[in-house]
Amino acid sequence: MENSATDPVIKDTSYKSAPFGLWLSWQELNGRKVIFFINVILIALLIALPVSLDLIGKARKSSVGTRVDYIGPSLILVPKGILSSDLVTAKLKGKTFSYSTLEVVQRELSRFIRNAEARLTTRLPINNKNMPVTGMDFQNVYSYPFTKYPVSENEILLGTVAAEKLQIIKNDTLNIQSMTFTVAGIIPTSGGIDDVSLFISLPVLQKLAGLDGRINEIRLFPESAASYDELKLYVNKYTDKLNMIDAYRGETAEKTIDTTLFNYQKALYAVAFILIALCIMISTYINLDGRKAEVSTVYTLGATQGIIFQILTLRTVWITLLGSLIGQFIALSVIAIKDYGVPLRLILSGRSFFEVVLGTVFLGVLVTIPFAIYSVYKRNLIAHL
Amino acid sequence: MLELRNVTKDFINTRKEQVGALANINLRINEGDFLSIVGPSGSGKSTLLFIIGALMSPSEGEVLLRNKNIYNTSPAYRSKLRLRDIGFVFQTFNLIPYLSALDNVAVPAMLAMKSKHKASTRAKELLERFGLGARLEHKFSELSVGERQRVALCRSVINDPEIILADEPTGNLDPTMTHEVMALFQELNNSGHTIIVVTHEEEVAAYARKVEHLQNGKFSNGSGN
Numbered sequence: 332m333e334n335s336a337t338d339p340v341i342k343d344t345s346y347k348s349a350p351f352g353l354w355l356s357w358q359e360l361n362g363r364k365v366i367f368f369i370n371v372i373l374i375a376l377l378i379a380l381p382v383s384l385d386l387i388g389k390a391r392k393s394s395v396g397t398r399v400d401y402i403g404p405s406l407i408l409v410p411k412g413i414l415s416s417d418l419v420t421a422k423l424k425g426k427t428f429s430y431s432t433l434e435v436v437q438r439e440l441s442r443f444i445r446n447a448e449a450r451l452t453t454r455l456p457i458n459n460k461n462m463p464v465t466g467m468d469f470q471n472v473y474s475y476p477f478t479k480y481p482v483s484e485n486e487i488l489l490g491t492v493a494a495e496k497l498q499i500i501k502n503d504t505l506n507i508q509s510m511t512f513t514v515a516g517i518i519p520t521s522g523g524i525d526d527v528s529l530f531i532s533l534p535v536l537q538k539l540a541g542l543d544g545r546i547n548e549i550r551l552f553p554e555s556a557a558s559y560d561e562l563k564l565y566v567n568k569y570t571d572k573l574n575m576i577d578a579y580r581g582e583t584a585e586k587t588i589d590t591t592l593f594n595y596q597k598a599l600y601a602v603a604f605i606l607i608a609l610c611i612m613i614s615t616y617i618n619l620d621g622r623k624a625e626v627s628t629v630y631t632l633g634a635t636q637g638i639i640f641q642i643l644t645l646r647t648v649w650i651t652l653l654g655s656l657i658g659q660f661i662a663l664s665v666i667a668i669k670d671y672g673v674p675l676r677l678i679l680s681g682r683s684f685f686e687v688v689l690g691t692v693f694l695g696v697l698v699t700i701p702f703a704i705y706s707v708y709k710r711n712l713i714a715h716l
Numbered sequence: 717m718l719e720l721r722n723v724t725k726d727f728i729n730t731r732k733e734q735v736g737a738l739a740n741i742n743l744r745i746n747e748g749d750f751l752s753i754v755g756p757s758g759s760g761k762s763t764l765l766f767i768i769g770a771l772m773s774p775s776e777g778e779v780l781l782r783n784k785n786i787y788n789t790s791p792a793y794r795s796k797l798r799l800r801d802i803g804f805v806f807q808t809f810n811l812i813p814y815l816s817a818l819d820n821v822a823v824p825a826m827l828a829m830k831s832k833h834k835a836s837t838r839a840k841e842l843l844e845r846f847g848l849g850a851r852l853e854h855k856f857s858e859l860s861v862g863e864r865q866r867v868a869l870c871r872s873v874i875n876d877p878e879i880i881l882a883d884e885p886t887g888n889l890d891p892t893m894t895h896e897v898m899a900l901f902q903e904l905n906n907s908g909h910t911i912i913v914v915t916h917e918e919e920v921a922a923y924a925r926k927v928e929h930l931q932n933g934k935f936s937n938g939s940g941n
Contacts, residue, residue: 351826362814362855628810631771632824632871633799635792 352641360649370614374654375661377607378691381599383662385687386678406562407576408436408549415576421452421463421524427545428572436549443553443562446473450548451533453540457507458497463528466536473552480516484535487512490526508539608702611647615706619643640707647703648696655695659688717910718745718768718879723777725763737763738933745912750905752921753914755930761914762883764930768912769802769881770794799828803872807884809864811856817843818852821870828875842870846900862893869900880904882913886920898923
């Protein structure tokens with residue numbers, strides 16, 4: 332029966348509706364700002380928690396996989412006779428080598444490494460306690476979290492355990508031999524030797540320890556996993572005065588992370604998904620109850636049942652789209668404000684960030700549409716038109 | 717142009733009893749007519765209007781628009797018919813509360829695939845013509861009762877329909893507003909629109925060129941011609 336092209340009454344025009352549906356659903360949400368706001372914030376909060384954890388987890392995992400420098404170096408050069416067990420207990424037996432080795436290493440290994448960092452670790456008596464102190468060249472430091480602290484010659488950083496042991500907090504002063512230092516910060520706990528150590532400028536420690544121009548660690552940060560393997564071969568072949576220690580800091584860190592909340596990422600996504608679906612269904616049900624007259628009006632004015640269906644379900648797209656975007660903004664803000672041990676630049680870069688951000692928006696919108704459709708269908712409003 | 721042949725409408729009430737709303741209605745409406753259908757509450761006026769407006773199928777009989785039974789067509793076809801060839805005005809205005817007067821009027825034009833800009837331009841012209849040029853951005857709650865009905869009138873004519881159906885259009889208006897609105901219907905009729913108004917008020921019906929009386933689902937003259 333229906334043939335608008337030949338019918339004299341019905342003018343022949345195409346009859347698309349999506350822009351109208353989008354427009355009217357947006358107007359409806361705009362006209363009911365409080366309900367709209369509550370809906371969007373609920374979705375945003377439900378999305379923010381799993382997204383933030385996922386972003387941090389992914390960033391950590393990817394950096395571990397590629398041995399990026401935030402967790403630590405992949406290789407450490409130490410004097411001959413020093414083992415990794417000595418390194419992790421900060422007992423380097425007074426063995427050192429010249430600072431000029433760093434320049435040689437940087438020149439010789441430039442093909443494989445992105446950075447090299449010199450350290451001197453020794454033990455000094457502080458408040459009658461024999462404590463490990465590490466000297467670092469803070470102008471050329473690459474290890475996280477030290478990159479966050481531009482420590483001057485009169486400043487000192489403490490591990491959390493060291494700070495507790497000495498009963499000092501940030502901005503307190505601490506005397507080491509003849510020098511007075513201001514505490515510039517307490518570094519977050521890492522579960523390693525850093526927690527019980529103190530960190531000062533390399534030249535200052537060299538002077539205090541009477542080891543001018545000496546260091547006992549060069550930390551190497553390879554360009555990539557591939558260059559790491561090449562680097563190992565190269566260093567093994569040509570170095571006879573130094574020992575090479577695999578840091579494995581990445582894997583250690585990952586194991587630490589895996590014992591925390593990140594284990595529950597998938598469960599969190601599932602819970603968030605169920606709550607979002609419930610939220611959408613309840614919201615759609617309540618919305619439909621208040622819109623019977625409006626739906627009848629739009630239908631009377633000439634909207635097809637399909638357009639009515641679109642108007643009622645497209646509001647969900649707006650809510651989920653905005654909720655997802657705001658949720659991710661909240662997630663990133665939380666990550667930026669709270670220190671999770673991963674630099675923000677690492678979280679914001681790379682494929683995993685886009686995967687999470689776009690994936691959440693895309694899935695959030697796509698997954699909620701069936702629930703909105705189901706709610707509209709279940710409410711039986713259109714069938715009565 | 718529009719013809720109802722032996723139209724009957726029965727409803728089933730909550731006690732599952734059959735209740736007759738319209739019985740054997742025959743009516744012929746020509747192009748350019750201005751018809752009032754007068755009757756008390758429950759006489760079947762609104763049901764008749766809904767059947768004419770392609771909103772409710774009759775239990776029996778035919779509704780022919782240009783010799784084509786509109787209830788032998790698909791729901792989508794009838795939607796197009798309401799969109800392009802029939803305009804509606806209601807007692808309670810049925811404006812969309814969160815839209816401005818301008819957007820309310822533009823809705824049917826947008827549904828008819830006119831761009832938002834074109835629809836708004838046309839809506840603005842109509843609202844200005846109906847004396848609402850200063851109320852374009854006002855929402856439903858910010859308009860007076862008379863203004864709401866004028867907005868509804870503008871909306872009914874934006875797609876330039878041949879037929880305008882009005883269900884108790886002055887039911888909520890005072891006498892001055894009633895005169896203004898009915899005068900607008902007369903103006904629309906003079907410009908070529910076919911108008912069908914259902915009302916329970918004889919004074920309102922008197923604005924039309926033809927008046928039919930409906931009582932218990934039947935025209936008092938036996939048919940409607």
